[in-house]
Amino acid sequence: MTELNRRTLLAGTAALGAASVTGVIESVTPAKAAAPLAGKQNNGWYRYKVGDVEVTVVTDGVNRVAKLPDGFVLNAKPQDVDAALVADFREAGKVEIPYNPVVLNTGSKLIMIDTGTGEAGFNSSKGVAGQFTNNLIASGYKPEQIDTVVISHYHGDHVNGLLKADNTLAYPNAEILVPAAEHKYWMDDGEMSRAPAGRMEGLFKNNRRVFNAEVLKRVKTYDPGKEIAPGLTAMATYGHSAGHNSHMLSSGGKTVFISADVTNVPFLFLRNPGWHLSFDQDPKLAEESRRKVYDMVATDKIMVQGFHFPFPAMVYVEKTANGYREIAVPWQSTI
Amino acid sequence: MTELNRRTLLAGTAALGAASVTGVIESVTPAKAAAPLAGKQNNGWYRYKVGDVEVTVVTDGVNRVAKLPDGFVLNAKPQDVDAALVADFREAGKVEIPYNPVVLNTGSKLIMIDTGTGEAGFNSSKGVAGQFTNNLIASGYKPEQIDTVVISHYHGDHVNGLLKADNTLAYPNAEILVPAAEHKYWMDDGEMSRAPAGRMEGLFKNNRRVFNAEVLKRVKTYDPGKEIAPGLTAMATYGHSAGHNSHMLSSGGKTVFISADVTNVPFLFLRNPGWHLSFDQDPKLAEESRRKVYDMVATDKIMVQGFHFPFPAMVYVEKTANGYREIAVPWQSTI
Numbered sequence: 295m296t297e298l299n300r301r302t303l304l305a306g307t308a309a310l311g312a313a314s315v316t317g318v319i320e321s322v323t324p325a326k327a328a329a330p331l332a333g334k335q336n337n338g339w340y341r342y343k344v345g346d347v348e349v350t351v352v353t354d355g356v357n358r359v360a361k362l363p364d365g366f367v368l369n370a371k372p373q374d375v376d377a378a379l380v381a382d383f384r385e386a387g388k389v390e391i392p393y394n395p396v397v398l399n400t401g402s403k404l405i406m407i408d409t410g411t412g413e414a415g416f417n418s419s420k421g422v423a424g425q426f427t428n429n430l431i432a433s434g435y436k437p438e439q440i441d442t443v444v445i446s447h448y449h450g451d452h453v454n455g456l457l458k459a460d461n462t463l464a465y466p467n468a469e470i471l472v473p474a475a476e477h478k479y480w481m482d483d484g485e486m487s488r489a490p491a492g493r494m495e496g497l498f499k500n501n502r503r504v505f506n507a508e509v510l511k512r513v514k515t516y517d518p519g520k521e522i523a524p525g526l527t528a529m530a531t532y533g534h535s536a537g538h539n540s541h542m543l544s545s546g547g548k549t550v551f552i553s554a555d556v557t558n559v560p561f562l563f564l565r566n567p568g569w570h571l572s573f574d575q576d577p578k579l580a581e582e583s584r585r586k587v588y589d590m591v592a593t594d595k596i597m598v599q600g601f602h603f604p605f606p607a608m609v610y611v612e613k614t615a616n617g618y619r620e621i622a623v624p625w626q627s628t629i
Numbered sequence: 630m631t632e633l634n635r636r637t638l639l640a641g642t643a644a645l646g647a648a649s650v651t652g653v654i655e656s657v658t659p660a661k662a663a664a665p666l667a668g669k670q671n672n673g674w675y676r677y678k679v680g681d682v683e684v685t686v687v688t689d690g691v692n693r694v695a696k697l698p699d700g701f702v703l704n705a706k707p708q709d710v711d712a713a714l715v716a717d718f719r720e721a722g723k724v725e726i727p728y729n730p731v732v733l734n735t736g737s738k739l740i741m742i743d744t745g746t747g748e749a750g751f752n753s754s755k756g757v758a759g760q761f762t763n764n765l766i767a768s769g770y771k772p773e774q775i776d777t778v779v780i781s782h783y784h785g786d787h788v789n790g791l792l793k794a795d796n797t798l799a800y801p802n803a804e805i806l807v808p809a810a811e812h813k814y815w816m817d818d819g820e821m822s823r824a825p826a827g828r829m830e831g832l833f834k835n836n837r838r839v840f841n842a843e844v845l846k847r848v849k850t851y852d853p854g855k856e857i858a859p860g861l862t863a864m865a866t867y868g869h870s871a872g873h874n875s876h877m878l879s880s881g882g883k884t885v886f887i888s889a890d891v892t893n894v895p896f897l898f899l900r901n902p903g904w905h906l907s908f909d910q911d912p913k914l915a916e917e918s919r920r921k922v923y924d925m926v927a928t929d930k931i932m933v934q935g936f937h938f939p940f941p942a943m944v945y946v947e948k949t950a951n952g953y954r955e956i957a958v959p960w961q962s963t964i
Contacts, residue, residue, distance in 0.1 A: 329739040329774040331683050335964045336674050336768070341667060348666050355962040383930065383945040383956050390959070404664040425962055433671070439664040595718065604959035610718040621718050622957055624725070624939035627690045627760055629670045 337432035338425060340606035341629045345546020347400050347525060348629070352430050353605040354393035354410025354455070355423040362387050367562065368570040368577060375562065375569075382561040391559055393451050394607040395426055396552060396599055397435065398543065400524050404435065405442040407541060407552055408601060409455025409464070417459060426455055427464070440465040442523060444516075445472045446554035446601075447538040448480045448501045449573070456504055463508055471522055474515035475530075476537030481505065493573075531556050531587060533580025534573070540587065550608075552599045556580075556587045559602050560609065560620045564588065567617045588618045597623060672767035673760060675941035676964045680881020682735050682860060683964070687765050688940040689728035689745025689790070690758040697722050702897065703905040703912060710897065710904075717896040726894055728786050729942040730761055731887060731934055732770065733878065735859050739770065740777040742876060742887055743936060744790025744799070752794060761790055762799070775800040777858060779851075780807045781889035781936070782873040783815045783836045784908070791839055798843055806857055809850035810865075810872025816840065828908075866891050866922060868915025869908070875922065887934045891915075891922045894937050895944065895955045899923065902952045923953045932958060 338353035359366075366389070367375050376386035384390075398405040409426065416424025427437060443465055446452055458464050479485055480501040489495045505513070516522045518530035518539055531540045534555045541552040557563040558571050567584050570577035591598050592611045598620075600607045609620035673688035694701075701724070702710050711721035719725070730743040744761065751759025762772060778800055781787055793799050814820055821833040840848070851857045853865035853874055866875040869890045876887040892898040893906050902919050905912035926933050927946045933955075935942050944955035 329734060329770060329776075331734055331736060332676060332685065332769040333683075333964065334769065335676050335962060336672065338960070338962045339671050341670050348668075350667065353960075353962055383958070392959070399664060399666055401666060422963060434667040434669065435664055441664075604957070605962070606960070622939070623718070624727070625673070625688075625941070627670060627673045627688055627940070628757060629668065 337429050338605055339429045339433035340625070341433070342608075342626065343629055344543055344548045344550050345525070347398050347543060347545045349543070349550065349599070350397040350399070350430075350433050350435075351394055351599065351606045351608070352397055352406075352426055352433055353607075354395060354415070354426040354429075354451070355419070355421070356393065357391040357419070357451070358422055359389045359391065362389055363572070365572050368572055368574075370566070370569050378562055378566065384561070389559065389562075391602055392604050392607065393423060393426075394599075394601050394603065394605055395455075397430065397433070397440075398523070398526065400545075403441045403523060404439050405444060405523050405526070406430075406440055406465075406468075407444045408446055408452040408554065409443060411451050412455035412457060412464060413459040414457075415451075415454055423451075424455075437465050438467055440468045443468045443470045444522065444526070444541065445470065445476075446540065447473065447476050447535040448504075449497065449535065449555070450500055452554070452601075453501070453504050456509055457506075461503070461506065463512075468512065469514055470509060470512045471514050471516050473528065473537040473539040474517050475532075476535060476539070477513070477515050479536035494575075531583040533576045533578070533583045534571075535575050538583075550597045550599050551587070551591050552601075553587060554601050556584050557600070557602070560600060564611070564618050564620055565614070565616075589613075592618060672764050673940055674764045674768035675960070676768070677943075677961065678964055679878055679883045679885050680860070682733050682878060682880045684878070684885065684934070685732040685734070685765075685768050685770075686729055686934065686941045686943070687732055687741075687761055687768055688942075689730060689750070689761040689764075689786070690754070690756070691728065692726040692754070692758055692786070694724045694726065697724055698907070700907050703907055703909075705901070705904050713897055713901065719896070724894060724897075726937055727939050727942065728758060728761075729934075729936050729938065729940055730790075732765065732768070732775075733858070733861065735880075738776045738858060739774050740779060740858050740861070741765075741775055741800075741803075742779045743781055743787040743889065744778060746786050747790035747792060747799060748794040749792075750786075750789055758786075759790075772800050773802055775803045778803045778805045779857065779861070779876065780805065780811075781875065782808065782811050782870040783839075784832065784870065784890070785835055787889070787936075788836070788839050791844055792841070796838070796841060798847075803847065804849055805844060805847045806849050806851050808863065808872040808874040809852050810867075811870060811874070812848070812850050812872070814871035829910075866918040868911045868913070868918045869906075870910050873918075885932045885934050886922070886926050888922060889936050891919050892935070892937070895935060899946065899953050899955055900949070900951075924948075927953060 340351045379386050393410045395408040395410050411423045486498040489498050518528045521527050525545045527542045528539045531538050540554050543550045574580040588611050592613050598609050608623035611618050675686045677684050728745045730745050733740040746758045815836040824830045824833050853863045856862050860880045862877045863874045866873050875889050878885045898904050909915040923946050927948050933944050943958035946953050
């Protein structure tokens with residue numbers, strides 16, 4: 295137990311050899327009050343620039359599905375789904391579905407795309423989801439500053455955050471841009487009357503709740519192929535829902551494809567684009583949209599921002615023998 | 630330009646059809662003061678549990694190498710290195726090397742493994758590196774609370790943070806655990822006198838600066854194969870430097886391999902384990918250590934925490950035809 299110090303070091307190799315290896319220096323390491331366990335995760339937001347636009351990925355958290363329901367993937371054997379999960383070093387029979395809305399600051403407008411599950415989602419998930427507002431605030435913005443909410447489609451994890459738990463407006467100063475075809479479908483009483491009981495009926499009821507009078511006052515519809523905000527162009531990616539839209543952001547020669555639900559979790563449906571998600575309203579059309587989008591971004595090397603991808607949910611895509619593979623974009627400590 | 634509201638909606642499809650598609654509702658979207666660009670990235674820390682131990686990955690930032698020096702990879706053609714960079718959707722001829730120390734809270738001790746480049750690194754890099762202390766504080770800890778600094782090896786990005794810019798102790802209450810073989814080598818005057826001019830000579834000089842009298846008072850040496858803190862076992866992974874050590878953390882049946890510089894950036898050297906990094910002191914031995922480690926973690930499916938991996942630097946590893954591939958561990962919004 296010999297102390298190492300400059301004197302022994304300067305004495306050279308032999309002295310050092312004698313001094314090293316097993317020293318324990320109790321005198322300079324008094325017992326200290328232990329730092330308590332921190333118990334707290336970092337806030338879930340991440341920022342990058344696309345030309346002049348600042349993009350902030352603001353996670354809403356995840357949906358932890360403890361037991362994968364039968365038919366989650368309509369046209370794959372459960373053992374093949376399990377194999378894909380295990381290949382991604384996940385547990386068989388379970389899935390974790392992240393929710394990642396984004397917020398664009400164009401310099402003149404603060405625009406969010408999709409909302410996450412909202413305050414009610416936070417309460418029902420015990421904070422595993424519904425984290426969007428907390429993370430938005432942590433990222434430096436207030437809900438009152440949001441000028442525009444762009445909606446990709448009318449599923450709960452994308453629209454429920456329009457409302458607080460008491461059904462008042464979560465973004466009181468925002469206009470709400472919605473896909474025309476999507477809005478028409480869900481607000482159509484005939485479609486609602488024909489909806490099968492269960493999930494589809496529930497979605498209609500939820501959309502009639504969310505799109506209340508105050509929300510509807512702020513709704514503007516948009517069509518695919520149109521620039522709906524500076525540099526932000528809507529693209530029809532139908533199938534997952536009747537009027538599902540994705541969004542291409544372009545500024546200063548840079549482009550990001552904000553894909554919404556063109557695919558659900560990439561470790562299943564991007565790697566196996568022929569697999570059909572039970573939540574896809576028209577699975578064949580959804581597959582067609584998926585292949586069209588991923589062929590495009592793979593060929594043109596366009597970065598994808600994926601709503602259901604693990605935070606911060608930014609990937610490039612390349613083709614494989616059977617589908618696609620995502621290459622994560624590395625975290626940058628500066629913007 | 631017709632406003633969508635509950636009345637038109639409740640009127641059903643036909644009325645809705647007339648109301649939808651192109652509305653712009655100026656009245657409810659008055660011009661607002663734009664939210665200013667935030668200009669700020671999230672703090673770079675991430676926390677997870679390994680049994681009873683809380684691990685906090687605290688990034689020090691990155692080293693942006695704007696022009697890859699000739700011979701960065703000793704035994705690969707520049708065009709093959711460029712191809713590997715491009716395959717990872719990076720720019721040819723450039724590399725970005727992240728620095729990711731970790732902090733372990735065992736409940737009774739707060740232990741950091743490696744230091745990053747320190748305050749001087751922050752100043753010289755203009756904040757691109759040297760972010761460890763800021764991120765440590767953001768994660769909920771103060772430098773004074775660190776009980777133990779474990780050093781893997783004596784390269785600047787691992788030891789320079791032991792000192793503040795004025796060469797006083799950055800962690801005034803910490804003992805400093807160093808690999809015995811590494812310490813012996815760098816403190817050996819004979820080895821120093823034989824060091825080739827340039828990088829190796831510079832490393833010796835830097836280590837004599839860093840391991841000043843105050844630091845040496847706190848130094849204890851450790852040997853591989855020994856548990857150097859509760860659940861933390863040192864492992865000899867020689868080659869990158871004379872006495873380079875990695876660390877296996879085990880608690881509650883969970884295990885993480887904290888790999889230090891068994892490999893530099895994974896997108897080059899994990900995918901091509903036969904490639905030799907110019908910074909490897911004994912490249913052949915480094916390759917041997919690398920293959921041994923990655924064979925082990927691939928076979929046993931042990932998570933790797935990689936110092937030079939993109940933040941948060943947690944991956945699983947699988948074998949490929951020519952080497953290995955990393956599978957990123959997804960971000961969790963809760964711990």
